[in-house]
Amino acid sequence: MIDPNFVALSRWQFAGTALYHFLFVPLTLGLSWLLVIMETVYVMTGKEIYKDMTRFWGKLFGINFALGVTTGLTMEFQFGTNWSYYSHYVGDVFGAPLAIEGLMAFFLESTFIGLFFLGWDKLSKRQHLAVTFFTALGSNLSALWILVANGWMQNPVGAAFSPETMRMEMKSFADVFFNPVAQVKFVHTVAAGYVTGSLFVLGISAWHILKGRDLPFMRRSFAVAVGFGLASCLSVIVLGDESGYTLGDVQKVKLAAIEAEWHTEPAPAAFTLFGLPSQDKEETEDKIQIPWLMGVIATRSLDKPVEGLSELMVDHERRIRSGMIAYDGLMKIRGGDASPQTKALFDAHAKDLGYGLLLKQFTENPAQATDAEVKAAVKTTIPTVWPLFWSFRIMVGLGFLMLFVFAAGFWLNATNRLEENRWYLWLAVLAIPAPWIACETGWFVAEFGRQPWAIGEVLPTFLATSSLTTGDLIFSLAGFLTFYTLLLVIEIFLMQKYARLGPSSLGLGRYHHETKRALTMK
Amino acid sequence: MFDLLDYATLKFVWWILVGVLLMGFAITDGMDMGVGVLLPFVARTDAERRIAINTVGPHWDGNQVWLITAGGAIFAAWPAVYAAAFSGFYMAMLLVLFALFFRPVGFDYRSKIDDTLWRSAWDWGLFVSGAVPALIFGVAFGNLLQGVPFHLDDMLRSHYQGSLLTALLPLLNPFALLAGVISLGMLTVHGALWLQLRADDPVASRARKTTVALAPVVALLFLGAGVWLWFGVDGFRVVSAPPHDAASNPLAKEVARVAHAWFDIYAVVPAAKAAPVAGVLGPIVAGLLASARRPGLGFVANAFGMVGIIGSAGLSMFPFIMPSSIDPRSSLTIWDAASSHFTLTVMFVAAAILLPIVLGYTIWCYARMWGRVTADQIEAQSHSAY
Structure with missing residues (x-):
């Protein structure tokens, strides 16, 4: 039987490592384009200060990127190690975007990133700019493919179940790629990354401006970040609204729960x-x-209703009962029954097989489930509402707060009154954690709101695990906790050290800490 | 969609492609891992270590993608293998993963703080992140050749025998450890040849001595493993199975354990013998070329050697990918663990378009960064170099 503790531990591990990974991803997505913008200005104008900006913010980018790569490895392994039935059941569909992500995106960003850091003296200006551009393009393409994969978990289009191979199989690659959920998620997620990168540069620049250090450098950094950030923040909000519309169409339960x-x-x-x-x-x-x-x-109308959870659960009960017939048919087919009647019956109910599988947490044989078991299964078809309700409101609230930070910064910068408004500069510094909290709560809404499904209406989460033991999970969780805590402490230590040091960390001899030292030595 | 290639051919092509990705990993990232293994020994001062690290500095991250993409390709092309192997080898996979954690941060963070303890801690981190995965990948192949204790139930869910130490310790048996040492040895030789090409003395000359001593040992151990496989390890043979183009269902076949079955392929396809021959000759020739101070050619020879060694393991098991020691019919083969015809076609098209592009810009990057890394360069770029 299903051990709820084991399932819970598997979920905690995946959620924890995925949310941890996403501490580093959005900054990579956004900061990489800011580097492209800064370096483009350098190549076009020849002003050295823009090269220094690219290199300094690039240094902070590197500190973050290293942990993005480290924690991304975990994600690549974890479907197989901890969600092996999931891997078997949907690998035919889900594996493809992941493999293409490797071929198209990971190779691109990872091959060029080394030249970004170490190729300044070996490449021409334009070649180096191309390297920076391809790194940014690679990271953003990786977001595209992983969100195609994730979009399919939310809304599994373009695939069908095969009783012979006991798994989902891809029928249309175009349907999987152009999945509306995947497309809105991609633009919403990368725009959130751009906001993260912008606020990071904005906040750190504001801190240096408050201290009166390296003003020409930091003012320019602020200006680049505030423009890019304002445009991105508006996009996130508009595209988030678009996500709401898509949910109303294909993920009614999640929308009603939010x-x-x-x-x-x-x-x-x-x-x-x-x-x-x-x-x-x-x-x-x-x-x-x-x-x-x-x-x-x-x-997008005034006359169509938004369905409530109670009404949706009435429909779920119907689908669970239909799923029982599908499960019965599946067992007969796998037992060798090749009659056309059985096949026709199975085909008629196949789209509800996932609902039938929900009964597996209460009985070994869903085909024979009692009314009480069906009622119990219906209760599990919706996620716990209050965490979704509140996470969503935190995310949206922070979105509007950040919009204010960017809009006010844009206005103050354009009217040249930034330095006299110290309250604003402090606000910009204090707002640095906001995009991270918004991203994490956003992912929580997306994935917790998908429950009880690993693959929407196809595969329940509790069935998707590997056949491991609680002991295995405790060991791996302890390992992740130890290493991830250690790595986070080291990362934050280095990040704040270099952020405070500013462009003096480049060792060029012309920035605040170096010129100050030169003066005192005289 | 389009029937570019028939299903059976595509299943075979994907066996080749996964092999190519694993060999690509050994040739590119294996070299970085070898450098990591050698780092504490052939480079002693901080300046020497920075020289060694910066020979792979611009490339290690791209190289590591060969491993990641091999994992992704196994997921997409052989979902049943990805599911059974990654969850079955749970403890071993975690060890590899935890060791790999030290690579990105080791490279990027090491030289950002000027402190002896900090730097030497990361140097050992880079050593672990090279040595542990290199060893365990070999151990994994050693266990595949002996069969793995897993079975599939009637819902095709994979179950592995044992948990925690009762799952891990049986994997560390003598034959598997020998395979692990061969893998560690060949990647170390590869890294040493790279250091001779790209590092300044004294790092390069120490790496040369290592190569000359270690390369023949790798050849000898590989030969020994072959002899052991013949006398001491029973192979697996498919007795009856659905046609090659049937839908993937591992439980529909009969499998027997037969002595010497792992050598069947060399009788059926004599050309396959080229793989073990290359596996023995490659490292020997590489060692000779290193002592003749021709590390470039030696690097190529060792690459052929590694292709031969990995190829021998794959060919010997053909068509098996992951044989089961406790329920032979649950064994996964290239014919019954593959994705659907449609998915294999989509993935084949993607790989055929993207792999040449990847190779193109990878070569461009190596060409731009070519040249010997010297102590003077590191000194001049002490704020930006790794």
């Missing part, structure tokens, strides 16, 4: 700004609502 909408409301549905969702009572208490807004976001 909104804590327990019952279908008359159209156009209201948006719940705040409230206290209760899973037991199936309602949200003490709500503050904005009329109409939800209906407009999710359906």
Whole structure:
């Protein structure tokens, strides 16, 4: 039988290592383009200060990138080590974008990144700029392919189940690639990365401006970051709204859970700004609502309803019962029954097989499940609502806060009043963690909101694990905890050391700490 | 979509392609791992160590992608193998992973702090991140050749015998350890040849002495492993199976354990003998060329040797990828562990377009960065070099 503790440990390990990996990814995605912008200005104008900017921010980029590579390895291994049934069941579809990610994206960024750091003296200006560009392109392509893979977990299009091979098989590569969920996720995620990179440069520049150090260098860095950041932040918000629309179409459960909408409301549905969702009572208490807004976001209309969780669960019960027939048919086919009737019956119910598999946590044979077991399985078809409700609101709230930081910074910079508004510079420094918190809560919404599914409506998470023991998981979790803590301490130590040092760390002899030392030596 | 190649041919092509990726990994990233293994020994002062590290500094990250892509390709082309091997070898995979953690940070962080303890700690980190994976990859092949204790249930879920130490310790048996030492040895020789090409003295001359001493040992051990395989390890043979172009279902075949079956292929396809011959001659020739101070040609010879050694393991097991010692019919072969015809076609097209492009810009990058790394250069770039 399924051991819930073992499943929980497997999930904790994946969630922990994935969220940890994503501490480093968004900065890589965004900072790489900022480096391209800075270096392009250098190549076009020939001003050395832009080369120094590329090299200094590139140094911080490298400290971050090293841990991105380190923790990315874990992700590559982990589907096989800890989610082996998942790997067998969907590898035919899910493995392809991952392999293409390696061939198209990882090779590109990783082959050129070494030349970015070490090739300044061996490459011409234009060659080096090309190297920087290909590094940025590679990291962004990697986001594309991994989000095609992740989009398929949310919305598994372009594939069908084969009873013969007992797995999902790809039918249309174009459907997998142009999956609407994958496309909106990609643009939303990379734009969030651009915001992260921009706020990182913005905040550190603001700190140096507050200290009055290397002002020409830091003002220019601030200007590049604030422009790129404002455009990106607007994109994230618009594209996030687009994600909401896509969810209303294909992931109704997630949308209803994010909104804590327990019952279908008359159209156009209201948006719940705040409230206290209760899973037991199936309602949200003490709500503050904005009329109409939800209906407009999710359906782009005033007359279509947004379905509530209770109504969705009625439909889930129907699909679980249909899934029992599919499971029964599957067992007969795998037992050697080749009759056309069995095949026709299975085919008619095949799309509900995943719902039938949900019963596996209560009974060995879903085909014979009792009414009580079906009712229990229905309860598991929706995720726990309150963590989703709140994570989503944290993410959106931070998004608007960052929009304010960029807009105000843009205005102050354009009107040349940055240095006299010290409150703003401090705000920019304090806002540095905001994009990371927003990214992590965003991923939490996306993946916790997918539960109980590993692959939406196809493969339940509890079935997707490897056949390991709790002891194996405790060992690996302890290992990850030890190494990841150690690496994080080292990374933050180096990052803050070099961020504080500023361009003096390049050893060029013309920046704050070096000129100060030269003066005192006289 | 389009039936570019028939299903059976594609299954065979993917066996070749996964082999190519593993060989690509050995030739490129194996060299970095070899440099990591040698680092504490052939480079003694900080300046020498920075020379050694910077010979692979611009390239190690791209090279490592051969390993990552081989993993991704196994996932996409042989999902059943990816599932059974990665979860079955759980403890070993974790050891490899934890060791690999020290590579990116070792390269990038080491020289960012000017402190002896800090730097020597990362040097040993680079040693571990080279030695442990090199050893364990060999151990894995050694175990594949003996069969692995796993079985598939009727839902095709893979179950492995044992957990924690009861799963790990049986993997460290004498034959597998011999395979591990061969793997470690061949990658170390490879790294040593690279250092002779790209590092300044005294690092290069120490690396030459290492090569001359170690390369013949690798050849001898590989030959010894072949003899052991003949006398001491029973092979696997497919007794009956569905046609090669049937849908992948491992449980539909009969498999027997037969003495000397791992040598079947060399009788059926005599040309296959080229692989073990290259495996023995490659390292010997590489050692001779190193002592004649021709490390460039030696590097090529050793690359052929590694292709021969990896090729011998793959050919001997053909068509098996992962034989099962406790339930032979659960064994995974290239015919019954593969993805669907459609997926193999898509992946083949992707690889055919992208691999040549990758090779092209990789060569460009090596060409631009070519030249001997000297102490003067490191001194001049002490703030930017690794």
